[in-house]
Amino acid sequence: MDPDTLTRRIVKPLVFLLCLLPLAWVAAGILQWPGADLGANPVEKVQDTLGIWGLRFLLLTLAVTPVRELLGWPRLLAFRRMLGLFAFTCIALHFLWYLFVDQAFDWRQLLVDIAKRPYVTVGFAALALLVPLAWTSTNRAMRRMGRRWQKLHRLVYPAVVLGCVHFWWQVKADVREPLMYAAIAAALLGWRLHRHWRRRAAAPRRSGPAPGPGRERDAGQDQEPARRSAPSRRLVQQPPAQ
Numbered sequence: 001m002d003p004d005t006l007t008r009r010i011v012k013p014l015v016f017l018l019c020l021l022p023l024a025w026v027a028a029g030i031l032q033w034p035g036a037d038l039g040a041n042p043v044e045k046v047q048d049t050l051g052i053w054g055l056r057f058l059l060l061t062l063a064v065t066p067v068r069e070l071l072g073w074p075r076l077l078a079f080r081r082m083l084g085l086f087a088f089t090c091i092a093l094h095f096l097w098y099l100f101v102d103q104a105f106d107w108r109q110l111l112v113d114i115a116k117r118p119y120v121t122v123g124f125a126a127l128a129l130l131v132p133l134a135w136t137s138t139n140r141a142m143r144r145m146g147r148r149w150q151k152l153h154r155l156v157y158p159a160v161v162l163g164c165v166h167f168w169w170q171v172k173a174d175v176r177e178p179l180m181y182a183a184i185a186a187a188l189l190g191w192r193l194h195r196h197w198r199r200r201a202a203a204p205r206r207s208g209p210a211p212g213p214g215r216e217r218d219a220g221q222d223q224e225p226a227r228r229s230a231p232s233r234r235l236v237q238q239p240p241a242q
């Protein structure tokens with residue numbers, strides 16, 4: 001079996017099952033299966049578990065490109081969209097849990113919270129940024145939108161920053177955990193910024209109007225993409241941004 005097929009047929013389904021575990025644990029806890037104990041405050045535990053896994057998946061999604069480039073593992077790209085969609089699923093469920101269970105579907109209370117509690121405002125803004133990304137995560141949207149797709153998917157950067165601020169602001173005393181997540185986010189975003197500057201500095205000054213194909217990567221995006229050779233085509237049909 002060639003490495004691309006192995007990735008697609010074996011490794012990717014295994015990673016998918018692994019990513020399902022936190023959601024399965026939450027579901028088992030809600031259904032009160034033995035071994036899945038949600039503790040003394042199950043409503044808060046579900047809320048927190050979905051939030052923290054949303055943030056973890058978001059950071060894992062952002063880690064794909066640096067790890068891929070630094071370690072020279074091009075096939076990692078095959079996992080990025082899946083990780084991004086797991087992030088969105090957890091965060092959307094985190095929000096829905098808050099709305100339906102915590103607030104008993106009280107829209108007015110939700111609006112009051114968004115207006116009055118800064119950490120909810122920021123969390124909501126982060127979710128709003130992620131919705132168009134999930135919506136346009138299909139190959140079809142990618143093809144239809146072309147370069148606009150990459151620009152749109154840069155929204156993941158402010159979304160992860162807002163996600164970290166949201167986490168930080170609700171912690172009362174011990175900020176070590178949100179600090180750790182914020183440091184990881186800063187490292188991942190800092191790496192992109194550094195790469196962007198390095199490429200700008202390395203690029204020859206343009207005198208003509210049209211950028212050549214090499215310049216297209218300068219936006220700090222991962223354009224792996226559909227311009228590659230045939231064997232990698234399936235892997236390459238992944239969202240380029242993030």
Ligand code: HEM
Pocket residue numbers: 044047048049051052053054055091094095098120123124125126127130159162163164166167170
């Ligand atoms: C990108 C979007 C978001 C991310 C990454 C995120 C992440 C998190 C994290 C990491 C926590 C803390 C978990 C812990 O203490 O272990 C949390 C808690 C919380 N989030 Fe979010 N969140 C997001 C969006 C939202 C939205 C849209 C809402 C509601 C409108 C919301 C409401 C809450 C609430 C109420 C808590 C506190 C629960 C408690 O008191 O324990 N979050 N979130």
